[in-house]
Amino acid sequence: MFETASTTPEKLLQMLSALLLFAAVMGVILFIASRVRGKRSDNWVGYLYLLPVVVLLAVGLVYPGLRTVYESFFDAHGEEFIGVDNYKTILTDNDQLVVLGNTIIWVVLVPPLATAIGLVYAILVDKSRFESFAKALIFLPMAISMVAASVIWKFVYEYRVNQPNVNQIGLLNQIIVWLGGEPVQLLITDTGRLNTLLLIVVFIWIQAGFAMTILSAAIKAIPDEIVEAARLDGVSPWSMFFKITLPSVRTTVVVVLTTLAIGTLKVFDVVRTMTGGNFKTSVIANEFYSQLIRADNQGLAAALAVVLFILVLPIVFYNIRHVRREA
Amino acid sequence: MTATPVATTPELKAPAPSASAIAKKRLSSPWASLVAIVVAVLWTLPTFGLLLSSFRPEMDIKRTGWWTFFSDPQVTLDNYRAVFDEETGVNLADFFVNSLTICIPAVLIPIALAALGAYAFAWINFRGKNILFLAIFALQIVPLQVTLIPLLTIFVKIDISGTFWPLWLAHSTFALPLAIYLLHNFMKEIPAGLIEAARIDGAGHVSIFFRVMLPLLIPALAAFGIFQFLWVWNDLLVALVFAGGGDEVAPITLQLANITGTRGTAWHLLASGTFVSIIVPVTVFLLLQRYFVRGLLAGSVKG
Incomplete structure (x- = not known):
């Protein structure tokens, strides 16, 4: 049951036995809960129901989280205490500074751009005949894996040497050639952070659908009376947008921005699949993985994870406070 | 952390025009439609390109872009066979x-x-x-x-x-x-x-x-x-x-x-x-x- 299953029947059998084991555990809990009697029975049933949850979270989330903080003060193999050296490395080492800088570029660009595109598109297709189809087109990238999205965009960014008998197979380079330019090694060129910006395009492509969906719901929730009154006053389309639509969905915009910021800070799949973090494109979440698996530097990986946590915290608090205030 | 405070009710078919609908209408519809179509095309084209590529012969994919399909349409299911084939090692x-x-x-x-x-x-x-x-x-x-x-x-x-x-x-x-x-x-x-x-x-x-x-x-x-x-x-x-x-x-x-x-x-x-x-x-x-x-x-x- 706990061995490696290598054939399909073995795998399915292991899955089935895992589910049966789980069902048995649940059965025992429910059986005991149904037998509990007496004045304090509610207390006991409550604890019983939460027992598996608390055990899993304590062992799988709380302990590992604290342990990672602890390990971030140790060397590559967790043997020697080195104080804050790992954090020093993150803040002073040239390669690590590129990682930090890239992460900042990502967080500054992705949330506002994805939100703006999502908002404009949501407004443009609102109440149109093809609304749901138009929305599905933008939303679809959100449903597929970021690995698949990255492969799709690798086809757009692919580069072929500029020779008479060689054709470009990447759409972007072909367009450059059609316009009379020289093809560019798009994912390798880090001049002006070109490759990082192109990765950001992919992520915006993935996330705009999320922004659009949420903002579209918010737009539809604007009370008709307000809209009608403004219309009777004969306001221009622009002031309709800036004085009615935008203020009405302001809270939602903040929620979308912060949510995207949190997601962007943790971006990993796109960078890892498209460049592997090479050519100066790495970001914190990717560097965490590289240090952990490739560079075998557990201490630095732990410190990077903690830094990620620290960066996420203020955004989360802002997000929660904003939502709470409105709710 | 927080569930987004959004009414996720399925879109109601309300007859009254919304703020954005009015804004859109006033924004001289042709432009609005054009922008929407451009965005929709930009969002769809990369996926479409890959989908088309997946049905083109291997040599075509490696030598020419997917848009050449329209001047030289070649279709095959070999690529799909290949990813399930033992020999390619993709399995x-x-x-x-x-x-x-x-x-x-x-x-x-x-x-x-x-x-x-x-x-x-x-x-x-x-x-x-x-x-x-x-x-x-x-x-x-x-x-x-x-x-x-x-x-x-x-x-x-x-x-x-x-x-x-x-x-x-x-x-x-x-x-x-x-x-x-x-x-x-x-x-x-x-x-x-x-x-x-x-x-x-x-x-x-x-x-x-x-x-x-x-x-x-x-x-x-x-x-x-x-x-x-x-x-x-x-x-x-x-x-x-x-x-x-x-x-x-x-x-x-x-x-x-x-x-x-x-x-x-x-x-x-x-x-x-x-x-x-x-x-x-x-x-x-x-x-x-x-x-x-x-x-x-x-x-x-x-x-």
Whole structure:
């Protein structure tokens, strides 16, 4: 049951036995809960129901989280205490500074751009005949894996040497050639952070659908009376947008921005699949993985994870406070 | 962390024009339509290009761009055959099975646990309830990365690394805080009278949970289940860390990432492989769009 299953029947059998084991555990809990009697029975049933949850979270989330903080003060193999050296490395080492800088570029660009595109598109297709189809087109990238999205965009960014008998197979380079330019090694060129910006395009492509969906719901929730009154006053389309639509969905915009910021800070799949973090494109979440698996530097990986946590915290608090205030 | 405070009711077919509709109409419709169409095309073209590529012969894919298809249409299913073929070493069928084997328990287990836990928080009075709920709520902010290194050590120590167990356990655990929070909010909405009536009839918390609560919970369970399914199916990070060692347990995303890394020039395999990997999420999306969007709205900040 706990061995490696290598054939399909073995795998399915292991899955089935895992589910049966789980069902048995649940059965025992429910059986005991149904037998509990007496004045304090509610207390006991409550604890019983939460027992598996608390055990899993304590062992799988709380302990590992604290342990990672602890390990971030140790060397590559967790043997020697080195104080804050790992954090020093993150803040002073040239390669690590590129990682930090890239992460900042990502967080500054992705949330506002994805939100703006999502908002404009949501407004443009609102109440149109093809609304749901138009929305599905933008939303679809959100449903597929970021690995698949990255492969799709690798086809757009692919580069072929500029020779008479060689054709470009990447759409972007072909367009450059059609316009009379020289093809560019798009994912390798880090001049002006070109490759990082192109990765950001992919992520915006993935996330705009999320922004659009949420903002579209918010737009539809604007009370008709307000809209009608403004219309009777004969306001221009622009002031309709800036004085009615935008203020009405302001809270939602903040929620979308912060949510995207949190997601962007943790971006990993796109960078890892498209460049592997090479050519100066790495970001914190990717560097965490590289240090952990490739560079075998557990201490630095732990410190990077903690830094990620620290960066996420203020955004989360802002997000929660904003939502709470409105709710 | 927080569920987005958004009315996720399916779009009502309200006859009254909305603010944006008016703004749009005034924005001289042709321009508005043009912008919308440009965005829609930009968003669709990359995927369309890859889809078309996946049906072109290998040599064509490697020598010319997909747009040459329109001047020289060649269609083949060879690329799809190749990703399932033993000889190419891609064997996507195996990884497809792995993805399913990972997903099913990784969806069912957290849902069952969270439903039970959420019920306790919503309808049972026990000491320390509020503190515990707050603690679990707060755990939503922990990024996955923070937990991975110690978890890996634990899984090696108890000798289950290289099996499906680390993936089942990790995905189930990571899902719990959000699942409990969402299901709790949903259960709180259920009228207390229903539960009290059942209690007066002598029903205990076990039978109330199964007979009263569960049937009402189905839409919420479905929404979260679909969200969790796609999250696990599309995951790369957890798979890389816990299943990076061997092909036996690696999901389809991992194999796709591997082909990209080691065989970045095998464009024909990448194109068809990508479409095999997105069949499941796209089908789920198209069939269960409403549930999916609802789950996504609620769970967008997970992980």
